[in-house]
Amino acid sequence: MKLARYRSERDGHVHVGVLVDDEDGPSVASLGSGVGLDGQALLLERAMARDLAAVDGGEPEPLAEVTLLCPVPEPPSIRDFYAFEAHVATARRARGLDMEADWYELPVFYFTNPAAVLGPGDPVRPPVTSELDYELEVAAVIGVESTDVSADGWADVVAGFTVMCDWSARDLQRREMALGLGPAKGKDFATSLGPVLVTPDELLDSTGVPTGTMTATVNGEEWSRGELADLHFGWGALLAHAARDTRLRPGDVIGSGTVGTGCILELGLVHGRDRYRWLRPGDEVTLTVAGIGSLANVVVAREP
DSSP: OEEEEEEETTTOOEEEEEEEEETTEEEEEEEEEETTOOOHHHHHHHHHHTOOTTOOOOOOEEGGGEEEEOSSSSOSOEEEEOOOHHHHHHHHHHTTOOOOGGGGTOOOEEEEOGGGEEOTTOOBOOOSOSOEEOBEEEEEEEOSOEESOOGGGGGGTEEEEEEEEEOEEHHHHHHHHTTTSOOOTTTTTOEEEEEEEEOGGGTBOTTSOBOOEEEEEETTEEEEEEEGGGOSSOHHHHHHHHHTTSEEOTTOEEEOOOOTTOBHHHHHHHHOTTTSOOBOTTOEEEEEETTTEEEEEEBOOOOO
16 A cells, blocks of 8 residues: 655645556545645554545545655654665775674664655755765654564554655765764755655565665666665564664654665765766756655755
8 A cells, every 4th residue: 555645736735645546547545634734643544554444535636636745744753774785885895894793783773853854856955065965765664652573573563665865965974973973964954755655565575575676866867776675684673673672653764774876975986986976956866666656856055
């Protein structure tokens, strides 16, 4: 089931709906609406119910005629893991470093800014930086309050998956992390989520592992390609670690970390900065994950 927050052209209201395919193409059927409706709680509720019985009976609107919004505009927290070995190994090898043995034992993550969440089509206004980067990721969104989640029970607490871009100012990040803490201002200006929330059953293979080809394009040219199933730590391990000795809340975002080849930092280290330059104003970055959809944002200059 694919669920969305969207603005209807018919009434101008924000709705929560389910994506459906019919003979006229993809459309979205409303599950609930109202003036000023945030919709986040309703979207999570419907996703956890895995039930379409509550469709409000209105005529579906063509998907091309609505404006998709961030599915989770106000997450209580965002944890972003570092769970694709190919990405981590490439970045470390380029700095003359071997993999840390602890990386294989201890899933690590950082907290980023839940007040800087963007949705499909929202402009990205970075800080002053000469090394703006995207990071191609997938995020799980928590649907119910939970503590000490078991690795086998991860799907019982996840409302769904969405595409995630962890925007990064690499020059700021490098200076911050050289001081033994961070990242901070190199990351907290933007995190994009969207375009929809997809329930786990839509992505699972025969062994119960979420799969999907992941790509990133810059101005229509493919720069990154990876596979969601290549996570070194499965979602069970990530969710169990995130929930250990603490409380996960509905709407919490759990990022996978960057897939192999999934950022300019990594691409430039391997293929050269002349081939893969840093982002600049006017660039459109589109992240696509098979089974979820495409999330596009344009970089704009921040006004003084």
